[in-house]
Amino acid sequence: MGRAPCCDKANVKKGPWSPEEDAKLKAYIEKHGTRGGNWIALPHKIGLKRCGKSCRLRWLNYLRPNIKHGGFSEEEDNIICNLYLSIGSRWSIIAAQLPGRTDNDIKNYWNTKLKKKLLARHKQSDINTKLSDRNNNNQFLQGLTNSAMERLQLHLQLQALQNPIFSFYNNPGLWPNILPLQQKVTIQGASNGGTRNIVMEPAAAATTPLTGDTLVDSKPVAMGPPVSSFRQGEVVDEFFGVQEGGQMAEVDGFDCLKDNTVWWSNGFDAKVGSSNCWGPAFSVV
DNA sequence: AATTGCCCCAACCGCGTGCGC
DNA sequence: TGCGCACGCGGTTGGGGCAAT
Numbered sequence: 001m002g003r004a005p006c007c008d009k010a011n012v013k014k015g016p017w018s019p020e021e022d023a024k025l026k027a028y029i030e031k032h033g034t035r036g037g038n039w040i041a042l043p044h045k046i047g048l049k050r051c052g053k054s055c056r057l058r059w060l061n062y063l064r065p066n067i068k069h070g071g072f073s074e075e076e077d078n079i080i081c082n083l084y085l086s087i088g089s090r091w092s093i094i095a096a097q098l099p100g101r102t103d104n105d106i107k108n109y110w111n112t113k114l115k116k117k118l119l120a121r122h123k124q125s126d127i128n129t130k131l132s133d134r135n136n137n138n139q140f141l142q143g144l145t146n147s148a149m150e151r152l153q154l155h156l157q158l159q160a161l162q163n164p165i166f167s168f169y170n171n172p173g174l175w176p177n178i179l180p181l182q183q184k185v186t187i188q189g190a191s192n193g194g195t196r197n198i199v200m201e202p203a204a205a206a207t208t209p210l211t212g213d214t215l216v217d218s219k220p221v222a223m224g225p226p227v228s229s230f231r232q233g234e235v236v237d238e239f240f241g242v243q244e245g246g247q248m249a250e251v252d253g254f255d256c257l258k259d260n261t262v263w264w265s266n267g268f269d270a271k272v273g274s275s276n277c278w279g280p281a282f283s284v285v
Numbered sequence: 286a287a288t289t290g291c292c293c294c295a296a297c298c299g300c301g302t303g304c305g306c
Numbered sequence: 307t308g309c310g311c312a313c314g315c316g317g318t319t320g321g322g323g324c325a326a327t
Contacts, residue, residue, distance in 0.1 A: 015321090016295070040312065056313080057296065092315060103315075108294050 007040065007051040017058055024048055025055055026063045034059070061102045068100035072109055080106060081118060 028046045040052035048055065061067070072080075076098055083094045091103035098106065 014297075038312075051297090053298090053313085054296070060314095061295075089316065104295075107316075112293055 007053075011049060012043075012051045012054070013049045014054075017062075021048055021050065022058070022063060025059060029059055029063070057104075061104045066100050067102065069105065072114070076101070077114060077117070080110060080114060084110060 024046050025042075025048065028042070038052075039056045042048075042052055042055050043050045050058075079097055080094055083090075083097065087093060089107070091107045095101050095103040095106050
């Protein structure tokens with residue numbers, strides 16, 4: 001049994017709004033405001049045969065003052081891209097950083113134009129080749145979901161465009177061989193609810209930092225293990241957040257956004273089981 | 286000129302969350 | 307504390323417009 005409808009579906013108009021409907025709604029809200037109001041009751045008050053939710057959406061996305069439509073600037077593009085790659089499709093949060101833009105507008109813009117624009121900017125084949133090569137013998141990359149892979153590709157491309165240090169990712173010659181990842185990870189104290197340690201057996205020139213480690217050389221030297229090798233439901237935030245030249249930080253996507261000194265975040269959900277993700281290992285002294 | 290297919294975007298739908306009772 | 311209601315959000319849909327055939 002589904003949820004009860006928010007309005008009488010049989011008696012509400014659907015589809016595009018007429019200028020008359022817009023005028024009624026605008027006039028009412030400009031006079032009475034929206035605070036403390038009741039969107040469900042509003043259409044009845046002003047004689048509109050519309051669902052309250054539809055009224056709210058129409059006001060927020062089209063009628064309210066200072067709304068901008070189309071004509072996204074390069075700066076706005078960059079903000080959207082960076083936020084999307086860091087926090088994903090949290091459109092309302094992204095919209096909050098762009099005055100005059102609505103979440104719906106940004107969502108549509110991303111899905112129809114910006115994503116393609118971004119992919120076209122860098123030769124897609126370059127990235128695909130690298131990932132394909134690694135896929136041939138990398139079980140962890142094979143385990144990525146399509147959306148995670150998409151975000152990964154965008155992440156690599158954008159970072160390469162904006163931050164020279166990420167040219168590392170575009171130069172496979174710098175990448176070390178990836179050992180069988182499952183063998184590199186052990187977990188201690190995972191089941192007692194207390195502090196958990198993630199231990200990486202030392203690779204040739206790299207190890208994985210732990211919370212509290214001091215990062216001396218901030219150049220990434222190896223990719224980290226697949227999160228899918230951890231236990232279902234475990235949070236592995238601490239594995240992914242690194243502050244340049246500082247202490248390992250327990251961070252998530254939001255923290256990374258707030259603090260630009262964090263120059264890598266996983267970009268994916270850190271909850272094991274909700275999605276696959278990866279992180280880099282770093283040279284730690 | 287007619288048809289088809291694709292793109293774009295406004296609007297809808299359903300779920301999660303928070304708040305008041 | 308639990309329940310119901312309204313709000314807000316993100317995913318999805320559908321129709322109008324336009325380009326290609």
